[in-house]
Amino acid sequence: MAREIISTPNAPKAIGTYSQAVKVGKTVYVSGQIALDPKTGELQNSSIDVEIRRVFDNLKAIVTAAGGNFSQVTRATVFILDFGIFPTLNKIMAEYFAEPYPSRVTVQVAALPKNANVEIDCIVELD
């Protein structure tokens, strides 16, 4: 099946050897997003709320560029440095996603790129 590379200036440029997303048929694989500002490339981490919202905004920009929306997200993977932010993560995610929510995995990890506190990737099934 043909692959399409998704690229948008509304989300951060890749900081390594990956594409923002790869679309295969109606499935979109969105790379892990940290809270980089798409314009400056700087991590937006003035607060954990700001950081998490920037991550979801980055994901949303890529999903939109692929022709989708958050209601079509089937799976998200969340990497966090500290489970102390779990309630905040859930509160903010509920602002971006309506029920029924996507499937999700959340894991605590030792480190993330650019010393981020959170990284999230997702898979989208387009209609």
Ligand SMILES: CC(=[NH2+])C(=O)[O-]
């Ligand atoms: C940030 C990211 N997605 C990576 O793989 O480094």
